[in-house]
Amino acid sequence: MNFLSSHLLTLILFFPVLAALVILFLPKDEVKAIRWTALVASLVPFGLSVLLWMRFDSSASGFQFVEQYPWYEAIHSTLHVGVDGLSLTMVLLTTLLTPLAILASFSIKERVKAYMILFLLLETGMLGVFLALDLLIFFVFWEIGLVPMYFLINQWGSEKGERVLWGKVKMQARNYASLKFMIYTMAGSLGLLLAIQMLGVLFQTYDLPSLYLKWNALEGTVMGLPVATVKAIAFWAFVVAFAVKVPVWPFHTWLPDAHTEAPTAGSMILAGVLLKLGAYGFLRLVLPLYPAEAQRFAGALAFLAVMAIVFGAFASYGQTDFKRLVAYSSVNHMGIVLLGIAAAAKVGLNNPDVALNLSKNIALNGAVLQMFNHGLSAAGMFFLVGVIYERTHTRNLNDFGGLFPLVPIYGGILLFTSMASLGLPGLNGFVSEFLVVRGAWPILTVYTAIAMLGLLFTGAYILKSIKQVLHGPLNEHWAHGEHRLTEINVREIVVMAPLMVLMLMIGIWPAWILDVINKAVMMLF
């Protein structure tokens, strides 16, 4: 038992890899065995993170369950992991969504073994980012997460669709999407890589806690340039890398393609967790390491956030592809996260104004909660799109219509999840959006005001999509014969159920999660 608690984080982190190894040795034709092994194996980290949540002391500050092992001593990097409220929330989200996504993947029929292995490796990659307290380890897991996702999109993504590139070269849509995803993210992280190298060279360590102190204490000149300039450049290097991931307008163009072409479970994880990696990067690295620069450029960040909110909403509204609509909605929702972060950045560290500080905290709380909430709702929405796609083999909203009487349960669940996404009071979306707006208003009034316009349009596109799918005249095509639409089945309900429960719970009684987040946020910045 002692082993368990002293190695809890590394267990959570590496258990999926172990599971992947086990699956490697299963015969590839035993599809059922593979699926269930993967599912059960993914429930273990979830169980462990629930345990972690319960054991987490939300009144204490700083990182808990810290473990540190030597790794690459030659360059002073160690496997240093730990959680605080922020990362704990994200870990819980990840370990929750993964089993659900695996359950959702039960409908995958081809090369199930490879699929499951990649999925589990992906989970480790994401967890590693959230748990890392060593900058190099952070980067390692950041990059590791790219490869499984690339192959998931590439190999199991939607088969239809073609893109014509320059030079009239035709490429399958999923190939295009996966390559764009990978190259975009890698290019974005190039700056991050260089900045990390520079930090390592300067301080001969990659340990985050000590870097926080040393970096902020740095004065004078670095490599011939004044510290301020170097910090500004490094700030933007970090920001670009994370901005690609979040994604922040205008670095978001990879997202619609990737989300749309990915298989259902892939989109769930992509939207549910991967985007949060970027936001997490902002919170864990950008704000604490560059408080001054963040403050200076907070206006720019806020501008970008608002653009994301507004344009994301407009773009969603204009979509006819259901999945693409949900994809743009992610841009929209993540914009809110960034708005909260920008607001907090604007206030800055050690601001004497108490009221502003309160707003800052509220905004940050809202941002983190929005991360969690969007994870739930986006995963849910993508899954529901997948449910209907599997039955109808189309995602075009115009092909649907009036399906509510045919599939009432599905309709109900879709309504529920859409409302959560929309921000209906009583459900989780409202709480986080409200906190962000409340927090950002005193700090970035104009931006917040514009953002609220965007929120208005959020409602618009959500309602539009529901109307087109569920309401209106029934599309006879789906009513009879071989195309008759079947109801959502038990497995699919089981996937959605935990998400819906959480959405409701957070909507009604958010304290259980907000307490944890709050403590962390207060210490963070």
Next chain:
Amino acid sequence: MQFPILSVIVFTPMAAAMLILLIKSERKNEIRVTALAAAFLALLLSLWVYFSYDKAAAGYQFVEKYNWMPMLGISLHLGVDGMSAPLVLLTGVVMFTGVLISWGLDDRPREFFAFLFILASGVFGVFASLDLFMLFFFYEIAVFPMYLLIAIWGWIKTREYAAMKLTLYLFIGSVVSLIGALVMYWQSGLHTFDMLALEQAAFSPGFQKLWFPFVFFGFAVLGGIFPFHNWSPDGHVAAPTAVSMFHAGVLMKLGAFAALRVGIMLLPEGAKSWSWLIMGLALVNIVYGAFIAMVQTDFKYVIGFSSVSHMGLVMMGFSTLTRVGLTGAGVQMFSHGVMTALFFAAVGMVYDRAHTRDIPRLGGMVKPMPLVAVAFIIGGLVSMGMPGFSGFVAEFPIFMGIWQVRPLVAIIAAISIIVTAAYIMLVIRRVFFGSMPAEFEGHIGPVAVQDKVALVFLCVIMIGLGLFPSLMVPWVQTGVQHLLSLLGGA
């Protein structure tokens, strides 16, 4: 008297070659088995040497010294330190997997394995040699079998041209270094070719500055440094699979290592004066190599130019003359060696079945050979410097080293990472995924078990080193420590 393990390692392949030549040509299986046994023995011994190296004691270990010609101070002086032990291991690994991959060779396997093993002996000899004369002796032994191996068993379209070009280039490089080495011999006044003594010879800075380019660049030709890299892509492509594995995997490291051992370690002041040039040329290697690889339509040429690019990283690491940079270079020599051996093995397997290396004509190879596809993907990830694999463990410190010296170069060099990722991903997609052209349907035979063993072995090494850098980095560090002391504690 301790067991002369290094001599055994160095001469086993040669002895095996002689033995193989005595077997009748028709008894092909006996030939193969003998070759495999010898390769396996060499591998085991090199593993033993590697893991019994005492890192705490550092310095040269397993030293053997036999006076060969005292009159001129030539001795058969063997020993390994932290830098050469991984390379000895690399040679053992590549030799073993090379024999496995060549199992199916049917045209005069006797001569093939005999020449391959003579080459292997030469390579082992250079890595283990602590005597300058013997270093050249073994170095030349490693050069000429390449000619025959490529000219006879290579790709029929370009093999003669490529073999001649390769041999002449390498020979030119080595004789230029030879002149430099002889000059060093006389200038030191020590009348010995013993490199340990020459390390302490304290040549004048002017002398070092003049002669360093000869010695360094002479050997660096074999390391593929721009603009003397031209032999490499053609040589890679024309060579038969196992020879390409050896060529890119080990031989190019031979050049880099000799450049380090004879150039940097014996003429440190010269190294410091000329590091800017090495850095510049290495940068060209890295970036130019990556871009050229991208536009190739022949699968093997992509890998060939990728080798040029990655060897540039090794040279770059050397040029930084910093602890981290040199450490990274040392690891990169091993990591790239394993990776490129894997690449060429995979390419060979595709070519043997599809009989074309033209990328536009290939596709869908993942179905008939899934293991090869996965192995190639792993190799590709190493090539990109993806964390979790040995490539990252090697490339990251190199970049840190560049940062310490010239940050702008680091930024430019980093471009190559993206380009590498792009062409690797594209090649993987086009060759292994997508749809298989109709002409290949049903004609792609399965991959033999020995090929699978070789590929898995190489993948395990790359992943193992990537997850546990401590499996190699501490060794390299001890070697680097010694290097730094020669450089004056830079």
Next chain:
Amino acid sequence: MTAFVPSNILAILPEILLLSLGVLVLVLDPFWKEENRRLNLGWLTAGGLFAILALSLAVARPGAEPALVFGGMLRYDLLGFAFKMLFIFGAAITALFMMDVEQVGRRAEAYLLLLVAALGMSLMASAADLVMLYLAIETTSIPLYILAGFLTGDERSTESGFKYLLFGALTSAVMLYGFSLLYGFSGETSLYALAASFPTFSLLALGTIFLVLVGLSFKVSLFPFHFWAPDVYEGAPTPVAGFLSTASKAAGFAVILRLFTVVFPSLSANWSLILAVLATLTMTVGNLIALAQKNIKRLLAYSSIAHAGYAMIGVVAFSQLGAASTVFYLIAYILTNLAAFGIVTAFGHVAGSDDVKAYYGLSRRAPTLALMMMVAFLSLAGMPPFGGFVAKVFVFAAAIEQGWVWLAVVGVLNSIIGLYYYMTVLKYVYLYRMEGEEEEKHPIPLSRPYAIALTVLTIGIIAVGVIFAPWFGIATGAAMNLF
């Protein structure tokens, strides 16, 4: 003036034995039946020569102190002795090779001429007097002229013999004139006494050196007196060409070494430079023209010319190491070149062609022969683990020691050119196929004498390349006699 002392017999023991063997061959010849003659002659000669070699090594080795014997005619020292052994060895191998050549192998005269030539060379190596030297040179050359033209029915052989004769006679006359001038300077014919009275510098002295050099350059085929070599080698019976290119050349070097280090050291700065330039030209011309050759004997001829250039580098160095490296070079070179010519002989005997193209697919017709060819050619190219590599390294080392770095660079660059055409031949042997690709139907059988000779030579090439210390020790010992 030393009296005739019985122990001095040992000084000329090899020569006496050679003469005796020659007489024996002549005498026994009529008693043998026609069919056996060839074998018996050959084995007798070769066996006799090996016996002489063994015997001389056993009893006739010079003592620690070199001594002038027979009235100052000869010098009994390690330099001369080492070369003598080389010549005898070369002659033995050549005798073995000669056995299978039509018209040559069954004629006792051929073997006799061989022995006389060897005798002459031995005297050349230990000559310490101008008159003796000239006599020895002529004793060597005249049999060789005849041997070159021995195939009377073959026009090329006759031409070769004639050309050799004319060229040789001309250059030797010039050299004689040089000798006479040398006598004129000092009134002495003994080399060791000449040194004392040789002027330090004057154009006349330099001119004298030049005149002497003419004859000697001819012997070693140094530029610009190399023109005879390709035609003569091509036309002469192949084993004879082999002997010419190795032993005869080595004899020339022996004389050059002795003459230049003993008689002309005062002008060493000048003649070193001259020789360096000549060596450069020799190497370069030899290598470049070899590139274009289609006949393997001509190719080897030009290659031999080039090798004379490499060996000369050691002489240019004018140091103990330089002389030692030249001697070592010659040891390695004799083994290698004899092997090369021997292989050509063996092949030509069966295939009937000396065209390089005839060697296509040799590795499949006769794998062992091909391997031996590879060993020989790689040694010529200067690749380890063969003697040629070590020899070249030492020669370059000697040059660099004395500051002749540019010369070493030239040598190195020339090695590269050489490598190209040696590799090309090997390419033909290993890669290319015969027309019709039926190599198994056209094997190249080796008769016993060839097998023995080539095996000995191949082992020798490898031995000299790997375990070179003892050989270099001998070379150094010889060099010490000069400095």
